[in-house]
Amino acid sequence: MSSSRELAKQCKVKTNSVKRLHKELGYYEKERDKEQARVDKMKAEGADASDLKQAENVLQESAMMIPQTRQRLEAALAELQSFVAENEADIADTEELQQAKETLAEVEKLLK
Template sequence: MTSAGELAKQCKVKTNSVKRLHKELGYYEKERDKEQARVDKMKAEGAEASDIKQAENVLQESAMMIPQTRQRLEAALAELQSFVTENEEDIKETEELQLAKETLTEIEKLFK
């Protein structure tokens, strides 16, 4: 059997993983939006076709990271959810459990 302290530590690690992936997803979405604006501006200003193509490639790379990161976030979220469900009794009234629940509530809103 795992101690409450060890469970709390695992809970903290899983919570931080969800938070990190959420931040990463936000970064990629901002990056995609920034690159899209850059491509749109270049097209509006009549930039060289090769420059536009290069900017579109950068945009595509940024956009490709979003679904992958979202999948990893969904997996980490599911893992945290099941961890909390399985171990809630053993770590109730810990700061780690409270933080995990707050994180779950906050991030799950994004997927609805």
């Protein structure tokens, strides 16, 4: 059985992973929105077809990253939920557990 210090460390790592993926998902969503606005502006201004095609490809690449990142986030979230459920008693009253619970609540609310 792992010591409570090791469990707290694992909890922190899993929590930070969820936070990082959440941040990454937000970044890709902002990038997609920015590129969509750029494409819309180019269409409104009657931009050259090749320039427009290139901008649409960039938009498509940005949009493709969102489902992949969301899937990785959901997997990391499930892993953290499972970890907390299994080890909550062993790491009770630790800052790592509190951070994990706050992160779980925040990210679960945003994914719904």
